[in-house]
Amino acid sequence: MRCVRPGADTLDGGEGEDVLYGGAGNDSLVGGTDDDLFGGDGNDILSGEGFLYGEAGSDTLTGSFFGDTLYGGGESDFIDGSLSDDFLLGDDTLGVAGADTLIGGDGNDTLKGDADSLSGGNDSLLGEAGDDEIYGYAGDDFLSGGDGLDYLEGGDGNDFLDGGLDNSTLLGGAGLDTIIGGLDQDLIEGGESADSLLGGDGDDIIYGEGDGIENSLAGNDFLNGQGGNDSLDGGAGVDRVLGGLGSDTLFGGEDLVGQNQRDTLTGGGSVDYFELEDSGLSGQPGDYISDFQNGIDFLGTGFSFTALTVSRINLNINGVSTGSTRIAVTATGEELAVLGGVLPGQITETDFTSV
Template sequence: MATYYGTNLANYYNYTGSQQLYAYGYGGNDTIWGNTNNDYIDGGDGNDYLYGWSGNDTLWGGNGNDYLDGGTGNDYLGGESGNDTLLGGSGNDTLLGGFGNDSLSGGDGDDRLTGSTSRAFNSLEYDTLAGGSGWDIFVLGESAGNYYQGAGYALITDYNGANDYIQIKSGSLSLSYANLGFGSSALDTAIYQSGDLIGVVQDNTSIALTSYYFQFV
């Protein structure tokens, strides 16, 4: 295994070796590139750019507004704190935005997208989720509760009812259909729990509160 440890300054590291990479950027606005192996890259603090390339990679953004690109392979991407952009690329990826207003794009493959975090429920978080092609799961909550409360919600931009599911905590759910100003002029579906908006499905009104569209937990 090859290892790389940055400094608290801005680091640039492009690994060209053949071994699996373990890299940690520490502080600073870092740019770190992996290789064709199953790499582990942690940006640490700062606004980081992390690229996994091919292989089944694990990328952690840390604190800051980070850009994570898994490339090909079945990748795990965690934005953590900050307003992060996560790109899964091809493969069956798991994307976790964490704290902040995040943009998640699964790309090709069967992906699992969680904009918020299972560690705390957030009332001021606005996340954008795009699954891409494949059978995708958009996670809006778990059995302990839904992730979006108060003014926060998740915007799902490309839901496909034939392939995709929305995971949500069951109980006191309702849907409404209106043009909420997202995407084209088509109607959107708003998902409420106990009157609180937790999600919007853009340009889609074919959804019903059944197990065909939702995974209730």
């Protein structure tokens, strides 16, 4: 054990299991194997293997090749787990919150921006390589998973979540969140408030609001599946849902846009706007709209009603041949949409709106 008087101290634990206390002042503490480092007051620099606690002040903590536990303490800290499986925590004091930067590095890390904080800080949490768990908690946080199968949870505040390269689970929580899925198959949930949810590449599952049991509020969300064959659910609220590339399934938005390839669109019980995308390609299948409500919902298109052909088509729905409606561009034969269970005689010009 080493203790020194207040001041700007430099302590090196060397070999052996040591406990180093910096005390007051801007200290530099270097630990050896299995050391415990306590920075105390001041802007301290701590590096080593074991348990590192910056305490008060804006501290810099760097882990080792092994599994470390790094606590920043109050104020704005920079924490780098380095290699191996680390646990990183930005703030741990009730009512004290700094804008912390936490970097997991290699390994399967756990990063937490604020714990038991009333207001939270605006933290940057970077998982990098490995299967990481990242929690922003309160504050407007930036979370990035990096490589690996990551779990990101923004918490309160207006957060930005980036899933990175592999399969990720991204939960926005309360606040106006922006979530980007990344390159692989992601599960994205916006939570409360009006969120922007982008699936990225891969076959993603995207929800505009959280579990109805847990969240009583609903936001007006923007969902975009982008690449891949995605499943998008706007939930409650006036949502805009875009399928993007791939064969997508869209639920629950007020404004649903299938975009490229054949998508399945389901609006819900309120007034829905289904935008019929024009690919310009003859033989391209249109979107399938499963619950078009004649006289309630609208079909958005850039074509006039007289430029369209509305005809009957029989579909096998749940094993039953059901009369449905095919809408196509007369001049090119391009199919814009198929309305399941709706007969052509029910469709009139009043069902269309310009986009």
